[in-house]
Amino acid sequence: MRTRRMQPEVPAPDVPWSEIVPGLWMGGHEFAGRSGQREFAVVSDEFDLVLTLLRLPGYGPDAGVEHHVWPIPDGPLDGTQLAGVMRLAQTADDALEDGRRVLVRCYHGYNRSGLVVAQALIRAGHSAEEAIRIIRARRGPWALHNELFVEYLRAGLDTARLLEELAE
Numbered sequence: 001m002r003t004r005r006m007q008p009e010v011p012a013p014d015v016p017w018s019e020i021v022p023g024l025w026m027g028g029h030e031f032a033g034r035s036g037q038r039e040f041a042v043v044s045d046e047f048d049l050v051l052t053l054l055r056l057p058g059y060g061p062d063a064g065v066e067h068h069v070w071p072i073p074d075g076p077l078d079g080t081q082l083a084g085v086m087r088l089a090q091t092a093d094d095a096l097e098d099g100r101r102v103l104v105r106c107y108h109g110y111n112r113s114g115l116v117v118a119q120a121l122i123r124a125g126h127s128a129e130e131a132i133r134i135i136r137a138r139r140g141p142w143a144l145h146n147e148l149f150v151e152y153l154r155a156g157l158d159t160a161r162l163l164e165e166l167a168e
Contacts, residue, residue: 020134020135027103042058046103048066048100114149
């Protein structure tokens, strides 16, 4: 399987974060600014809830913003990691239902954040294929380029979790 680290040709996104559906944003820690140079995507108080899948110091959010951190690799996930993804997706879905602005972020805002955002969309009633299509249309063609994560979504995270736990 190929991941971000093995694909240096994967470009940084043009914007720090993208709105996938009203109130639900997907982003990363770095993006290509207008000059084409990489810039830091620092969160302050733009969002009510920030879900972070790769924590880097100094990237926010501000004190007082609800912040959940669940570091996972951009690669195969074990049952515990998948359970955490499912919890974060539920947290995002619940916050959206309450009218809160949610950011889910990882390094570039393509794969790990895409997995959580897609699961939140599935919880909200979208099929896996619809969720993947919406994310790619809004975040860009590199969103969810990790085929293993796409397979997890298509199988269902509950199923993927059970299979991973059986293999452990």
